[in-house]
Amino acid sequence: xxxxxxxxxxxxxxxxxxxxxxxxxxxxxxxxxxxxxxxxxxxxxxxxxxxxxxxxxxxxxxxxxxxxxxxxxxxxxxxxxxxxxxxxxxxxxxxxxxxxxxxxxxxxxxxxx
Amino acid sequence: xxxxxxxxxxxxxxxxxxxxxxxxxxxxxxxxxxxxxxxxxxxxxxxxxxxxxxxxxxxxxxxxxxxxxxxxxxxxxxxxxxxxxxxxxxxxxxxxxxxxxxxxxxxxxx
Numbered sequence: 001x002x003x004x005x006x007x008x009x010x011x012x013x014x015x016x017x018x019x020x021x022x023x024x025x026x027x028x029x030x031x032x033x034x035x036x037x038x039x040x041x042x043x044x045x046x047x048x049x050x051x052x053x054x055x056x057x058x059x060x061x062x063x064x065x066x067x068x069x070x071x072x073x074x075x076x077x078x079x080x081x082x083x084x085x086x087x088x089x090x091x092x093x094x095x096x097x098x099x100x101x102x103x104x105x106x107x108x109x110x111x112x113x
Numbered sequence: 114x115x116x117x118x119x120x121x122x123x124x125x126x127x128x129x130x131x132x133x134x135x136x137x138x139x140x141x142x143x144x145x146x147x148x149x150x151x152x153x154x155x156x157x158x159x160x161x162x163x164x165x166x167x168x169x170x171x172x173x174x175x176x177x178x179x180x181x182x183x184x185x186x187x188x189x190x191x192x193x194x195x196x197x198x199x200x201x202x203x204x205x206x207x208x209x210x211x212x213x214x215x216x217x218x219x220x221x222x223x
Contacts, residue, residue, distance in 0.1 A: 004156075033210065042200060042213030043157065056210050090156045092211075100147045100204055102211060104156025 004105035006091050012111045013081050021076045021108045025093030032074040033102060034066060035090040043090055049074055050096060086112045117201045122218040131188045133217050135201030138182050146177060146184045149200045157200060196221045
């Protein structure tokens with residue numbers, strides 16, 4: 001079992017550009033959550049997907065959007081990048097009903113210049 | 114979602130037992146207490162979860178008093194590799210998202 005995988009590992013973009021990050025959940029997991037972690041801070045919840053629908057959303061603007069595919073993998077899209085979007089983006093998977101026990105991927109380090 | 118409060122940092126030495134206490138005064142009846150560990154540049158890792166009294170696994174123990182307004186994560190005989198940030202979270206496993214605070218930065222010295 002490969003666990004949660006994310007791609008790419010690192011990414012450099014410029015302000016105003018758009019980015020897509022990808023996540024494959026742990027085998028058997030049906031729920032995917034995305035988090036943004038700035039340096040020195042705890043992860044901040046962006047949104048959660050279950051059955052290809054956004055089920056919950058944190059306090060992030062509409063520039064942040066996502067998608068879940070039938071195989072449970074997920075994408076996070078960020079439009080009109082700002083310098084403040086530079087962070088580690090974490091994907092976590094879990095089972096429905098066990099949302100507090102999440103398995104995190106290694107993250108994608110996004111740098112916006 | 115109940116708010117949690119934990120110390121910003123703690124220091125210890127190898128071989129000692131470390132206890133990190135978290136307060137969650139507004140914990141709800143359906144809430145569970147969950148702890149995560151995070152190493153630099155890695156995603157958090159689930160350590161332990163409990164509802165009341167004591168839970169133990171191969172990594173840690175979790176002590177929860179009867180009023181459930183606090184909890185203590187106990188790491189027996191820490192090693193240098195236990196240096197990490199530890200997060201305490203409280204929530205309902207059926208409906209809640211994870212809300213991370215700033216965590217407790219544990220530094221283990223030789």
